[in-house]
Amino acid sequence: MPPLRADIPGECYHAGLISCQAACPVHTDARGYVRAIAEGRFEEAYLIARGPNPFASICGRICGAPCEAACRRGKIPRVDGDGQFVALDQPVAIRALKRFACEAAGPDGGGSPTELLKKIVGFESPLPGHVEDMAALVRSCVDGRIRKGQGERVAIIGAGPAGLSAAHDLALLGFRPVVYETEPVPAGMLSVGVPAYRLPRQVIQREVAVIEALGVELRCGVTIGKDIPFAEVRREAAAVIVAVGAKTSRALGLPGERGPRVYGGVDLLRAVSLGESIDIGRAVVVVGGGNVAYDVARTVVRQIAYDTARTAARLAGTSRVVLVSLEGLEEMPADTVEIVEGDEEGIERLNGWGPVEIERDGAGQPRAVVFRRCHRVYDENRRFSPVFDDLDRRAVACDTVLLAVGQAPALGFLDEGGADVEMARPGWPKTDSASLATTAPGIFIAGDLAHGTRLLIDAVASGKKAARSVYQFLTGETLQTEIVTTHAVLERYRRERGYESIRRQAVPVCEPSERLSHPETLVELGYTAEQAQREASRCLDCGVTPVFDGARCVLCGGCSDVCPTQCLKLVALTDLPPDLALGAEADRERDSAILKDEDRCIRCALCVMRCPVEAISMERAITRASWRCQ
Numbered sequence: 001m002p003p004l005r006a007d008i009p010g011e012c013y014h015a016g017l018i019s020c021q022a023a024c025p026v027h028t029d030a031r032g033y034v035r036a037i038a039e040g041r042f043e044e045a046y047l048i049a050r051g052p053n054p055f056a057s058i059c060g061r062i063c064g065a066p067c068e069a070a071c072r073r074g075k076i077p078r079v080d081g082d083g084q085f086v087a088l089d090q091p092v093a094i095r096a097l098k099r100f101a102c103e104a105a106g107p108d109g110g111g112s113p114t115e116l117l118k119k120i121v122g123f124e125s126p127l128p129g130h131v132e133d134m135a136a137l138v139r140s141c142v143d144g145r146i147r148k149g150q151g152e153r154v155a156i157i158g159a160g161p162a163g164l165s166a167a168h169d170l171a172l173l174g175f176r177p178v179v180y181e182t183e184p185v186p187a188g189m190l191s192v193g194v195p196a197y198r199l200p201r202q203v204i205q206r207e208v209a210v211i212e213a214l215g216v217e218l219r220c221g222v223t224i225g226k227d228i229p230f231a232e233v234r235r236e237a238a239a240v241i242v243a244v245g246a247k248t249s250r251a252l253g254l255p256g257e258r259g260p261r262v263y264g265g266v267d268l269l270r271a272v273s274l275g276e277s278i279d280i281g282r283a284v285v286v287v288g289g290g291n292v293a294y295d296v297a298r299t300v301v302r303q304i305a306y307d308t309a310r311t312a313a314r315l316a317g318t319s320r321v322v323l324v325s326l327e328g329l330e331e332m333p334a335d336t337v338e339i340v341e342g343d344e345e346g347i348e349r350l351n352g353w354g355p356v357e358i359e360r361d362g363a364g365q366p367r368a369v370v371f372r373r374c375h376r377v378y379d380e381n382r383r384f385s386p387v388f389d390d391l392d393r394r395a396v397a398c399d400t401v402l403l404a405v406g407q408a409p410a411l412g413f414l415d416e417g418g419a420d421v422e423m424a425r426p427g428w429p430k431t432d433s434a435s436l437a438t439t440a441p442g443i444f445i446a447g448d449l450a451h452g453t454r455l456l457i458d459a460v461a462s463g464k465k466a467a468r469s470v471y472q473f474l475t476g477e478t479l480q481t482e483i484v485t486t487h488a489v490l491e492r493y494r495r496e497r498g499y500e501s502i503r504r505q506a507v508p509v510c511e512p513s514e515r516l517s518h519p520e521t522l523v524e525l526g527y528t529a530e531q532a533q534r535e536a537s538r539c540l541d542c543g544v545t546p547v548f549d550g551a552r553c554v555l556c557g558g559c560s561d562v563c564p565t566q567c568l569k570l571v572a573l574t575d576l577p578p579d580l581a582l583g584a585e586a587d588r589e590r591d592s593a594i595l596k597d598e599d600r601c602i603r604c605a606l607c608v609m610r611c612p613v614e615a616i617s618m619e620r621a622i623t624r625a626s627w628r629c630q
Helices: 019-023 030-038 042-050 056-062 066-070 094-105 113-122 134-142 161-172 201-212 230-236 265-274 291-305 336-344 456-475 529-536 558-562 606-610
Strands: 077-079 085-088 153-157 176-181 217-220 239-242 262-264 283-287 320-325 348-351 353-360 366-378 384-397 400-403 423-425 443-445 479-489 544-548 568-572 592-596 616-629
Touching: 019 030, 019 066, 030 042, 030 094, 030 529, 042 056, 042 094, 042 113, 056 094, 056 201, 056 456, 066 094, 094 529, 113 134, 113 201, 134 161, 134 616, 153 161, 153 230, 161 176, 161 201, 161 456, 239 456, 262 265, 265 291, 265 400, 283 291, 291 320, 291 336, 291 400, 320 353, 336 348, 353 384, 366 400, 443 456, 456 479, 558 568, 558 606, 606 616
Parallel strands: 153 176, 153 239, 176 217, 239 443, 262 400, 283 320, 283 400, 320 348
Antiparallel strands: 077 085, 353 366, 366 384, 479 616, 544 616, 568 592
């Protein structure tokens, strides 16, 4: 371990530079597990990724990856041999690296749930990031900083990622979570909404098994309001978390919409996931431009390609799938990879058209969807305000229509026993954003009900937040994290050879023809160990940064001269804005300053090696988190 400076309570400047961690709703130390992969420490990488996130294996496959959008590697300018700007670099493939770590050492790699739990709970990274992780929570319970619950029963309605994340943390805190799920399988839309070609069902089962091993009770196939009245659930539990998600397909109210062979997109995905029969014709129109619309269209395409010998096919042989979106190609909300892979798989795409009506034949079956041209979807303030041309219309022939234009929650079970849960608008409870408490005492919400349809990792964060609020409601105490930051001076800091010029490693996928061989054939194959380590070596390790000692600096400018990204600049204080706050000892007429562009710094340490008076050192910020009550 390198020499340490004094501990500093609270946040610090260094830690604030780790943009991937700041962007993650559960504050996963992505830098930590990516650098562990680069150095071949695969089990440690998994344990870092799993610490704050009970769905790490699943996030490694389908997370929307806000961490990658924030990754500073994607902001580094690339230049040609003459020093001219070419383009910005690409972010590190953080999500795919998480998948690799989970496959190498997590539930995907074998081992019983109990064995995995022992590893997770006992883990303490030698260089931890600022994480509200499972191990820290358990240690805080053991040493008495947190008063555990007394086994009080907490009912959770909905076994999706929000509900199970809440159950996970409540079990750790000493409560007895009982989770009710209307579907015959747990995990909510992960099981019945995400197609198996993206997320294998055994991965879900293994992740849920670890949560069950904590003592969480799952009751699948139980519909609240039908099998058990909500009033009874409320009577038998000390608190209730409602995390039913938004699983009801939203209708558009089009003429001809009501009738045979017009389905909600999530209804189709559910039927296929559960092996239920659904009447689909030979020409399918999917209305929508988001990821769900592509999940629907790509699921149908796979049924098209499934050979005639299949006996398990649930959809009749179809011949055409057309996806029609209101947005133009550049504005489509679907991920770029979904659009590209959908095109590769034969989905016909029409951009910039809005549905007007569904035409039906004399027998009442759909024969076409009429669309009108959409010239603009959003106004200048990015508000939804479509502009249509009613004179420019086209009809797309079809015999089946699938609507994937949004979802809404179903809260009919509140009619009996939940009258004191007030609604902000129909179907959406009025909620305190800080605590996720409803207007009814002891009833909280989580997931899509709390924030609308967002990413999987947002649902996880919401479930954990609801668990903390339930803890406060039942114990009268508030859970707080206590952060202590240490600075480690890295005397022999070095990076991998050529790391700054390595281009992003494409995540291997199977060929389009292979993808369509079976509805559950995985599209994304994942990295090999060699590929993962090479990609991980691109990480800039933002927890490390050069620190300048002004008392030693001789203003030679060598650090600025040697910087490959020109992130350093030596300036006179007179060149700085006059209203910029400076230290009391600063003399604007005499002194100088070194300006540093953090977005450009690649942590190469050339400035450290160049400095003739050792005025620059590379330092790592190490933040340790513990829990306490107040």
